[in-house]
Amino acid sequence: MAALTELNKTGTVPAGTQRIVVSVDAMGGDLGPATVVAGLAMSARANPGIAFILHGDRAELDGLVAKHPELAGRCDVRHAEGVVTMDDKPAQVLRSGKNTSMWSAIDAVRDKEAEVCVSCGNTGALMVLSMMRLRKLPGINRPAIACYWPSTNPGGFNVMLDVGADVRADEMDLMQYALMGVSFARNSLGLARPRVGLLNVGTEDHKGRSEIKAAAELIQDAAESGTFEFIGNVEGSDIPSDKVDVVVTDGFTGNVALKTAEGTAHMFKGFLKAAFTATPLSRLAAMFASTSLKRLSARMDPRRVNGGVFLGLTGTVVKSHGSADPTGIAAAVQLAHDLARSGFNDKLAARVAYVPVARQDDADKDAEQDTASK
C-alpha cells in the first residue's frame, strides 16, 4: 500500500520499481469492460509500478474505474466511440476502424505513450491493425502469435508459435518464427540456449510436408550461431514435454493444436468433477482430497496461461482470449508487463534484423487475406 500511495502522490514510482505503462483496449471482449477493469485492478494490486491507458467509452469506463481504489491515479481513460466486434472482417476494420478502442489502444504504443498493448477483441482485426499502425520489424515477413504452453520443463512452460496470426507458412516464415521464438524464450523465460522443434507428424526426417523439411535445413543452418539448439521434428504429444522449449508451426496448425489442448483440458476438468461427485462416497473422498483437488484444478486451468504475444512488430501487443474473466485478464496484463520490463522486443529486433534474406511480401498470399482468430 505504501508503494501505491507513493505513486499516487508524486506521479513517480517507488525507488527500485520500474514504471510500466500498459495500453488496454477495454471493449470487444465477450464479457465486456467491467471484466477488463476488474482484471486491471487485480494487476494493479500485484504490480506497484504499473499504470494503464484505458480505451473505450469514457462515461462507462470512468464509472467502472471509480469502483476500484487500486486504480486511482493509475488509470488514464481515453475516449473511443467505436468497438471492433468479433464478426467484423479485418479488411473492413482497416478501412473504417479509426475511431475504435482497439485502434486507439494500438496507437498509444505507436506514439510511445505505452510500452505494450493488451486487447481481448477480434484477433484478425488486432493483427492487421497492429501490422499497419506498428509496422513489421526489419527482416520480418510474417509476424506470429506466440503463446506459453504448460510443460514439464523446469520453468513450467514451453513457447509455441504461430498460434493464429496467419493460416499458412512456408520455409522462410517457419525459420523466422524459430528465430523470434528463440529470442522470446531467451528473454522472457531466461533460457540461455532454447531447444527448437518443428511440429510434424512423425519424428523421422522423411515425414510430413515438404516446406517443413526445407525449413529444417534453414533452421539447422541458423542454429550454427550457437544461441539455440535445433532438435528436428517433434509431434503434438511433445509440445508439453521437457524435450523441447520452442515449438514452431504454421498458424492454422498451431491454433488447432492450442484449441484442441484447451478442449481436452476442459473435458478432463469435467471428468475430474464427475469422478468426485458421482456417489456419496466419492463426495466424501473429495472433502478429504480438497486441497489436492484444488491444486490439480488450478494446474488444469487454461485461464492461467491466457495471453498470446504478437512477435515481429515494432511494438508489443498481447492478445487475451475473448472470453477471459478478470483472472484471465490479469494474467494477460501480467504477461504484457513482464515483457515490457524485459525489453525483449528490442533484443528480438536485433536478432531478426540479422536474417540474411528478407523477401518481398508474396502478393498472392496477401490477396488471400486469410486470418485466424483466437
Place this chain on the structure above:
Amino acid sequence: MAALTELNKTGTVPAGTQRIVVSVDAMGGDLGPATVVAGLAMSARANPGIAFILHGDRAELDGLVAKHPELAGRCDVRHAEGVVTMDDKPAQVLRSGKNTSMWSAIDAVRDKEAEVCVSCGNTGALMVLSMMRLRKLPGINRPAIACYWPSTNPGGFNVMLDVGADVRADEMDLMQYALMGVSFARNSLGLARPRVGLLNVGTEDHKGRSEIKAAAELIQDAAESGTFEFIGNVEGSDIPSDKVDVVVTDGFTGNVALKTAEGTAHMFKGFLKAAFTATPLSRLAAMFASTSLKRLSARMDPRRVNGGVFLGLTGTVVKSHGSADPTGIAAAVQLAHDLARSGFNDKLAARVAYVPVARQDDADKDAEQDTASK
C-alpha cells in the same frame, strides 16, 4: 467356455454367434509379437466367434500362441520372413516388402480369407501397401484414417478423420472424407443423422484456408441427401464436444490434433498422480478416493481408444498404435471385429460410389509421396 469348446470341436461357431476372422500382423510393433498375442488372447476370451490368421515368424508365434489356451484352434499362423520397421520408407516397402508379415496380413483380406486386418506397424507403409493390394473403392480419390475421439455425446465418442493417411487435402478430398465419416458413424456408432463439422480456426464463415471454405459448399450440397447434417466450421476445442459427431480435416492437422490431445491427457494423468502423492494428507485422501481415481484414470487413458480405421479401401484395415500394450491391442482387435460384424464397408462403398465426380489422381501429389505416421 462352452462356446469356445464348441468352436474347437466342430470348427463352427455356436448358434447365433457370427464367426469373424481377423488377420493380424504380429510384427513391427514397438513391444513385439508377445504383446500382440497376449492381446489376441484377451480378445478371444471376450468374443466367442472370433478367429485369427496371425502373420510373422512361425517358430516364434507357435511358441507364443501355445502359451494361451484361449487361442487353441482359433489361431492360424502364417509364416513370413520379413518385418516392416518404423524407419522403412513406404516406397521401399512397396518394392521389396512382399515377404513381410504386414504384406501377408493384408493379402489375407485381399484373398477374402479374413474380413479385416490389424497391424501396429509403420502407418505409412501400411497405408501404401493397403492401397496397392486392396485398391481404393470406386469414387474415392484419397483414403483416410478415422479414429474415435472421446466426447460428451451420449455414445461417448465422436469420429475424426483424416488423422494421418495423408498430409494435404483439397476441397474434394474433404468432401469425400465427410461422406466416408458419415457412413462410418452411421454404421459403427448407430447415429441415424450424424452432424458433420469442418475443423477450422474460427467458427465464422470467412475464417481459415480457402480449400475449407470451398469444401463447406460441397459438403452443404451433399447434405441435401438428408443422411447427415452439416454444421459448418468447428474449432479444436469442439472435437470432444456434444455439438458435432464427425470432424473433418486434412491428415496433417488431424494427426497433430490427435497427438496433442494425447500429450495433454498424458500430462494431466501426471498432474493427477502428483496431486495425490505430494503429501501424506494427499496420499490419505487418495485412499479414500481410490475408486473415483481409478474411474477417472480409466476415462483419461488413451489406450482405450486405440485404433484407427482406414476408410476408402475395398477391405477394412485397423491401425493400432505402435506402442500398444495387450490392452491396447485387444481394443484395436475389438474395433476390427465390430466393424467386420457391422458390414460397414459394403455400405460405405455404396455411399461413396454415389459421389458424382471421381477425379484422376493428382500426379504432383502422388510424386510428393508425403505420408504421415501415427
